[in-house]
Amino acid sequence: MRAYALLNIDKGRLQPFFDRVPELFLAHHHSEAQDPKGYEELLYRLYRPYTGAMLDMVDRWAVFDERDWREDVQLEVMLFLYAIRYPDTLLIESLSDKARSDLPRLSSYLHFTKHTYAIWDEDTRKGLCRLGIEIPPLDSADPFIYGAYISAIELLKDIAPFTCFLEHDVPRQRLFQAALASWGREGDD
Numbered sequence: 001m002r003a004y005a006l007l008n009i010d011k012g013r014l015q016p017f018f019d020r021v022p023e024l025f026l027a028h029h030h031s032e033a034q035d036p037k038g039y040e041e042l043l044y045r046l047y048r049p050y051t052g053a054m055l056d057m058v059d060r061w062a063v064f065d066e067r068d069w070r071e072d073v074q075l076e077v078m079l080f081l082y083a084i085r086y087p088d089t090l091l092i093e094s095l096s097d098k099a100r101s102d103l104p105r106l107s108s109y110l111h112f113t114k115h116t117y118a119i120w121d122e123d124t125r126k127g128l129c130r131l132g133i134e135i136p137p138l139d140s141a142d143p144f145i146y147g148a149y150i151s152a153i154e155l156l157k158d159i160a161p162f163t164c165f166l167e168h169d170v171p172r173q174r175l176f177q178a179a180l181a182s183w184g185r186e187g188d189d
Contacts, residue, residue, distance in 0.1 A: 009159070010132050017131055017183055021164040024182035025175050034178070035061060040169050046112045050078045055109060062108050062119075073098050081109060086116040087154065089147035103141040111173070118153045118177045120146060127184030128152050153177060 017024075030036050038061050046054045052074055059067065067074070077099050084091045092100060100106070103120045110117035118124070125135050133152045138145055153176050160176075168175065 008132075009155070011159075013132050014156070014159070017127075017179070018160055018164055020183075021160065021176070021179045022166045024179035025166070025168075028178040028182040029170065029174070039174075042112055043115065043170070048082070050081055050113065058108050058112050059105070062104070064102075064105050064108075067105075069098065077106070077109065081113045084110065084114075086114055087147070087150060089143040089150065092141045092143040092146065095141070097140075100141040103138055103146060106141050107146065111171075115171045116173060118150045118173045120149065121177065121181050123181035123184040124153075124177050125149065125184065126187055127180030127182070130183060130187045131156075131180075153180070156180075 028034060029039070042057060042061050045057060055067070055074070055077070058064075069077075073096060076096060080091060080095060080099070092106070095106075107117060107120040111119045120138070122137065125137065128135050128149070135149050135152065136145055150173075153173060156176055157172055164179075165172065165175070170178075
């Protein structure tokens, strides 16, 4: 699958993005709306055993509405967070409809508990599309589409020149996801 994706990448289309990754990352990650200090602190505040209060911290950082989950749904999500292993996304399929209904929230939990999963963001999806990597929009957590999304970001990390990897306290998935979000918003202009 990776070899097929590499054959279909237009490297000329990627170069303007790669040239600007540090700038794009800083514009997105260090914006007031992203709360960079809160993000960086949160990376180290979630640990096993996970609690509802830890999920609440992620919700507050991401500015999600309060969860209206029953206790069994919250337990289901926590067990899911223990069981899933990067880059697996198929386990999402086993979640109940309620737990699976909000991919940005679920991907944020995955990101802060594993530091490897990319946060689902519509601007990031648009950024990938601008690069010729077509990822369809989602209403609920589809494990195949989310899997393609994180694989596409992983592929970009694999082929990116070393100048993209600035020294920062964030995981590389966040670096590229944030840069792609800025790139996607520029496409709306």
